Amino acid sequence: MHEMSIALSIVETLEAKAREEGAGRISGIDLVIGKLAGIEPESLKFCFSAAAKGTLVEEAVLVIEEPEGLGECGECGRKFPVSFYYAECPGCRSLRVKIVSGEEFLIQSITIEDQEGE
Numbered sequence: 001m002h003e004m005s006i007a008l009s010i011v012e013t014l015e016a017k018a019r020e021e022g023a024g025r026i027s028g029i030d031l032v033i034g035k036l037a038g039i040e041p042e043s044l045k046f047c048f049s050a051a052a053k054g055t056l057v058e059e060a061v062l063v064i065e066e067p068e069g070l071g072e073c074g075e076c077g078r079k080f081p082v083s084f085y086y087a088e089c090p091g092c093r094s095l096r097v098k099i100v101s102g103e104e105f106l107i108q109s110i111t112i113e114d115q116e117g118e
C-alpha cells in the first residue's frame, strides 16, 4: 500500500529528528498534503498509527492540511481550481494547463514534548 510506505518514512524521519533533539517524544505533526498529491489523508492517518506503534512518534497527533489544486492555463494565463490532473481551462478550453499548486506533500511542523521535569 502506497500510504503505508509514506507513513513508514514519516515515522522514520520523525524518530531521527526526536533523537537529534534529545529523545523527546513527538506529540504533534502538521502535514500538508495537496489534493493532487495522490495521497489519501484518511488512509495515511490509519497507516500512520500502525507505523508509529512502539516508536517515539506513537502518541503524536496528526493534523493534515489539504490545499486545493490550482491550475494555470498555458494559453490565456487564467488561474482556476482543479480537482485533478487533466484539467481544461474554463476560459479558452485549452488543455495546456499547468498545475501550480495542490501537489505539495511536506511535513510543515512537528511538536516535540519536552522531557524536562520528569
Ligand SMILES: [Zn+2]
Residues within 6 Å of the ligand: 073, 074, 075, 076, 077, 078, 089, 090, 091, 092, 093, 094
Ligand atoms: Zn485558457
